Amino acid sequence: MAGVELFSHPALHTRYRAGLCSAAALALLLIAVLTYVPPLLVAYRSHGFWLKQSAYREQPTVRFRYEVLFVATTGPGPGSFLAWSTFPAFNRLQEDRLRVPLLSVGVPGGAGGDAGRVGGARERAAGCAPLPSRSSSLVPNFAPHGTTLSGQTREEDKNQDGKMDQLHFKLELPLQPTEHVVGVQLILIFSYQLYRMSTLVMQSMAFLQFFSPVPGSQLYMNGDLKLNQRQLLNHCGLDTRYNVSVVNGTSPFAADYDLTNIIAAYRDRNVTTVFSDPNPVWMTGRAADTPFIINATIRYPEEVILYQPGFWEIIKFAWIQYVSILLIFLWVFGWIKMFVFQNQVFTTTPISPVLPLSPVLSYKQHQS
Known part of the structure; x- marks a missing residue:
């Protein structure tokens, strides 16, 4: 099957495939950039991102x-x-x-x-x-x-x-x-x-x-x-x-x-x-x-x-600020990705798993 798997979610029970140069792949790349870069900018522009002094x-x-x-x-x-x-x-x-x-x-x-x-x-x-x-x-x-x-x-x-x-x-x-x-x-x-x-x-x-x-x-x-x-x-x-x-x-x-x-x-x-x-x-x-x-x-x-704080103290303090903002963006853009692929905003090939029939359903089909 052509393409690569771009998105899957346990709640949807479906995998979505498309080509690497497709609109869906570019949209996924844009969503990833919007998920991880803005939290860094927000943390930095809010001042105090890099710990310059401690006490x-x-x-x-x-x-x-x-x-x-x-x-x-x-x-x-x-x-x-x-x-x-x-x-x-x-x-x-x-x-x-x-x-x-x-x-x-x-x-x-x-x-x-x-x-x-x-x-x-x-x-x-x-x-x-x-x-x-x-x-x-x-x-x-x-x-x-x-x-x-x-x-x-x-x-x-x-x-x-x-x-x-x-x-x-x-x-x-x-x-x-x-x-x-x-x-x-x-x-x-x-x-x-x-x-x-x-x-x-x-x-x-x-x-x-x-x-x-x-x-x-x-x-x-x-x-x-x-x-x-x-x-x-x-x-x-x-x-x-x-x-x-x-x-x-x-x-x-x-x-x-x-x-x-x-x-x-x-x-x-x-x-x-x-x-x-x-x-x-x-x-x-x-x-x-x-x-x-x-x-x-x-x-x-x-x-x-x-x-003057040391390197690892600076990284620890910056990492805490970044992750705390990143969690919000991950939640928001997670729902956006689910909406985009579930509603086929960009063309992809959905692949649903073939679920085995339960024993009760198989018996009823046999009786009929």
Whole structure:
């Protein structure tokens, strides 16, 4: 029999045959194109067909590196400030404006709070070295004129999941009776890591700043160390582009410690952290023999991480959209094909199957 089978349907119990170049074959080809191509166009034109970015939530692994740069403004003049950092080269540049710290690392439970003061006799009068490990006491240092900067800080894992949740930071700046603090600028440097998709390892910072026309006795801040992305992270691999020091602590040049230059270079990064929602509280009324105090709580919240999806994630997302629309077109054009061939809109050769007679019908025919 000439031709090929073009269409059959169980409900019709009939097969339809025609030549490959017949009108019926061309109509079937047109119906197939209208069935499979428009769903693709609809899915694409409705936007979001190709997944360009995706997101997930992760609690970052954050640790305070115990690297600090501190500037306290004491007046309107260009040289009216006191400064100190954990970078010896910076301290050497400050000369008589340096207040070298008497510091200690506090541990949860209150132990170690006075460790720095106990070791005061082991000071080095020529500036301070970088802070040691998180669990050890800091070697205190005194300025040549005897004034000190003391502080206590600790990190806390509140939910006991193995990741630190917040940092408690405290500084006490002893002042001369004639000195008054009207502004504070403080840089704290952290190690920031993500692991769930791609592995991101970087050094980041929190910048705390506040100024007041009224001299203060204490500054309190409580905020979040938030991740700021100007670029999507990769979906896999290791990213260590920004695992470099925020402050070039070995440079002998004052320009490398200028806050404007530090922040400008830091903001050139595509991935940074910022100290957000600090809620500053500026307290006034300091007695002549009391220090100026900075109390800060910096929380490490769970973050929504934006990343570039991989190939298979893009295909999976696109396939779901395409198939969901395709099912509707398959149902509609299935009925159209059935109508076209059943009503012989285009000439075909219908072939109906020869059904065997049932035993009852055969018996009645025999009796007649």
